Amino acid sequence: MTHDLKILRLIKIIPPIIVIIFAILVNVIVINNNQTKLSKDIVSLRQDFIKKEQEQAKYQVQQVVQQINYEKNNTERLLKESIKARVHQAHRIATTIYAANKDKPEVQVTTLITDALRSIRFNQGRGYYFIYKTNGLSVMHPTLPNFEGTYKSDIQDERGNYILRDIAKVVTTEGEGFTRWWFVKPQDKDQEFEKIGFSKRFAPYDWFIGTGEYVIDVENDIKQRLLHRISNIRYGSNGYIFIIDYQGNYLSHYNEKFKDTNRYNTLNEQDVSNARQIIGTAEQGAGFLKYMSSMMPSTNLPAEKISYIMGFPDWQWAIGSGVYVSEIEDYLTTRENAIGLQNRQDLSKILWLSSFVTVFFVALSLIFANYLGRRFASYENKISDDFAELNLIKEQLQFQALHDSLTKLPNRVLFDTCIKDGIALSKQNDKKLALMFVDLDDFKKINDLYGHSVGDQLLTRLGSIFNQMLSPSDSVARFGGDEFIFCFPMLEDLAEAETKAKHICEIFKNHFVIKGKSIHSSCSIGVAMYPDDGNASEQLISKADIVLYKSKSLQKGNYLFFNDAINTQVQHDLLLESKLHLAIEKNELDVLYQPQIDVATGLIYGVEALVRWYNPKLGHISPVEFIKVAEDVGMINEIGRFVIEKSLTDILRFNRDSDIQLQLSINISPKQLMEPDFISHLIKVTTDMAADHTLVTLEITENVLINDLAKVQPILQAIRDYGFKLSLDDFGTGYSSLSYLSNMPITEIKIDRTFIDKFLTNSQSESLVKTIIAIGQLCDLTVIAEGVETEEQYARLRHYGCDLVQGYYFDRPLPLAKLTSIYQKKTRYPEADSQRDNALYS
Incomplete structure (x- = not known):
């Protein structure tokens, strides 16, 4: 008790102490982080x-x-546009004057035109017009009047260009155009400058009117216009653009005193020439330069400056602009002070809030500690109650781990123990044990039709019924989904086990009413016996499972006991499956061809392709046997493609080498027909082989139509649309063969051999055969009878009007080589005399 009181005191003291220590640590960390953040913010702001x-x-x-x-x-471009416009204007003036005075002498009209154009000046007085004849005679030259009336076609510039000849050539061929030459300026006759001219032919007098402009003059005009514009650029409080040429002359500056002055040798307070530094940076291309500026606009005092300088080599200009360091420092000082003040205010708020929170939580922890102390005693009393509850939960979890959550029956884990206990009990008493695997038939349909909740209730109801029929030593478990498994130990013999199985089946004879719905179900049962079928639970479960699915395949709603024959069959099926996977790869499959005879002519009409399999270990395997395995393991499409490709190759080769064009009938499995790419593969193969679709008949069985008529109908219609024929095999053995003839695009019906076998001795079979033939004739369908083995069967079918026959009477299925050797030339079977046939069968 004393120990508990010490713990209680600690509980009251420790929480406030922890809160205070934590608050101090938090405050120290916050202050430190705040100072670090302030320093980083200032550095980041400056940068x-x-x-x-x-x-x-x-x-x-x-x-x-x-x-x-x-x-x-x-x-x-601007120069050319300007002088071209001027010449066009002069040409319009000359044209107007000429049009108004065309009846006057040329000398008089020439005077009128030259008087109108001689005094015109443009481009700040530099521009004028000149007129020459194309043969070089000067008509008008305002700046060189002494040229007028003389031939100047031989005038050359200092580069050897014939100025007037070049112009005359252009206007003669083009009517107008630009030319270049070098010529003296009126104010500087000692040096020639590049000049660009534009001239236009004046056809009435074989003149050309032109003008020209010195490139350097236009460029100087542009420089002056740019410098004037740049000198007026301002940004910020002290931002401007300055320009210095590479000789140190200031061309543009905010301070008019600096303009047109040379400061190449002017030194600043640090005995350094700003102009030289700026020019040096410009000559290197571009870059930032820090230097002592002669004055800052806002103070007119020298100030340190950082400028970006960029050279313009074409005009030998250094162009720059910058920011004063003092401006930066003033701004940063103001911002740093503001950030510091804000930071201190934020820190004060945080500390005040932290203090309040600390006090609050200290008080709260004291209250909580007192409350905790009061609750401590009550918790101590409840602990024992909690242990009892935990034990209960443990038992529930153990139950859930070993039982099915839906039916509450034992699950696989617990049931395995039940089987082992049952085996031990039966062994000890020299008795038998029956392990019964129960599977509900078509349970998925119940779920699909009524919903999963109804299915779950059915399973729960069955679990309860199964549990009630057990004796103390028996057990039942839900094995998964719709499967249950029973263990019946202490049985005297097999008959007692059979009684148990019958009892289970009888449960399903009654309907189950669930949610107002009457539900009928059945079950299939597989039974394995101890010790006859195994001594361990795994063996018995495996064999019961095997025999269960054997039972479902034979007849649903029944039970079947495991035996050696079933075991042998299972092993054989497994071996068959493993060998079948390699059959195509190892060339073990082959296609044989059974002739189909045209009754009217007695000649071969076509063949039915029949796949055969020979395995070195298993020998010849019946198609009935391996086709089913192929469908079960998903190989039927691969085998079907093999048959289509092999038979088409063989029969097309036969037809090329023979006068006979055989028809080819190929059996198509229902699963193969439902493959999504069946039609596309069929079309590709026939196209690649250039096969006529009308030579191919695809044989389908009636169960294809029964299983899924809605899906099959468009597939069959597509096959017919491509030109293939369709044969309904085993006609007459199904439930609704006649309805298929009206709903499906069938072209041929095949009478099943079961009718042919008996129709000579059984009047009912004979009537059916005659009826089928009559139906085919009425529906314009080809009728073929298979299984014809005697001459009398052949004669009777011929008398009834059957179209085609096949069977051992004519030939067994033949390999291609033998088919070719026998039927490459026309082979006629004996035709019965029609009068004799009428006498015999009328």
Whole structure:
């Protein structure tokens, strides 16, 4: 008791102490993090702002350089556009004057035109018009009047160009055009400058009227216009653009005193020439430069500056703009102070809040500690109750681990123990044990029709009924899904086990009413006996499972005991399956051909392709046997494709080498027909082999139609649309063969051999055969009888009007080589005399 009181005191003291220590640690961490964050924020602010200001200066300079480039590159275009427009204007004036005075002498009209054009000046007085005849005679030259009336076609510039000849050539061939030459300026006759001219032919007098402009003059005009525009650019409080040429002359500056002054040798306070530094940076291409500027616009005092300088080599210009360091520092100092103040305010709030929270939680922990102390005693009393509850939950979990959650019957784990106990008990008393595997027949249909909840209730109801029929030593379990398994130990003999099985089957004779619905069900049972079929639970379960599915395949709603014959069959099926997987790869499959005879002519009409399998270990395996296995293991499509490709190859070869064009009938499995790519594969194979579709008949059995008529009908119609024929095999053995003839695109019906075997001796079979033949004739269907083995059967079928026959009377199924050797030439079977047939069968 004393020990418990000490624990109670600790419970009251420890929570407040922990809260206080935690609060102190939190406050220390918050303050430290706050200071670290403040330092990082200030550093980041400084870096970001300086970078932003530098990028702003760089952007301004690059924009100016881009504009200069644009104007420079457009110099020649603008020049050409200007002089072309001027010449067109002069040509219109001359044309107008000529049109108004065309009846006057040429000399008089020439005077009128030259008087109108001689005094016109443009391009700041530099531009004028000249007129020459195409033979070089000067008609008008305002700046060189002494040229007028003389031939100047031999004038050359300093590069050897014949100025007037080149112009005359252009206007003579093109009517107008641009030319280039070098010529002196009126104010500078010692040097020639490049000039671009435009001339236009004046046809009435074989003149050309033209003008020209010096490239350097236009470029200087553009420079002056740009410098004027750039000198007015401002951004921010002290941002501007300056331009210095490579000789140190300031061409553009915010301070008018700096313009047109040379400061190449002017030194700043640090005895360094700003101009030289700027020019040096420009000559290297571009870059940032830090230097002492002569003055800052806002203070007119020297100040340290960071500028972005960019060279323009074509005009020998250094273009720059920048930001003053003092401006940056002033801004950053203001921002740092603001951030520091905000940070201190935020920290104060956090500390006040932390103190309040600490006090609150200390008080709360004290209250909680007192409450905890009061509850401690009650918890101590409840612990014992909790242990009892835990034991109950443990028992429930153990039950769930060993029982089915739906039916509450034992599950596989617990049932395995029951089997072992039953075997031990039976062995001890020299008795037998029956293990019965029970599977509900068509349980999926119940779920699909009524819903899973009804299916679950049916399983629960059956579990309860099964449990009630057990004796103390018996047991039953739900094995999974719709499967139950019984263990009946202490049986005297097999008969007693059979009685148990019958009892289980009888349970299903009554209907089960669930949710107002009357449900009928049945079960199939597989039985394995101890010690006859095995001594261990795994052996008995496995053999009961095997015989269960054997029972379902034979007849649902029945029971079957495991025996050696079933075991042998199972082993044989497994071996058959394993060998079948390699049959195609090892070339063990072959296709034989049974002739089909045209009754009217006695000649071979076609063949039915029949697949055969010979395995070195198993020998000849019946198609009835291995086709079913192929369908079960999913190989039927592969085998079906093999038969189609092999038979088409063989029969097309036969037809090429023979005068006879055989028809080919191929049996198609229901599962093969329902494959999604069946038709596409069939079309591809026949197309690749250039086979006529009308030579191929696909034989289907009636169970194809019974299983899923809605799905099969469009497939069969597509086959017919492609030109293939369709034969309904084993006609007359199904439940609704006649309805298929009206609903399906069938072209042929095949009388089953069961009718042919008996129709000579059984009047009912004979009537059926005659009826089938009559139906075929009325429906315009080909009728073929299979299993014809005697001459009398052949004669009777011929008398009834059957179209085709096949059977051992004519030939067994033959390999291609033998078929070719026998039937490559026409082989006629004896025809019965029609009068004799009438006498015999009328």
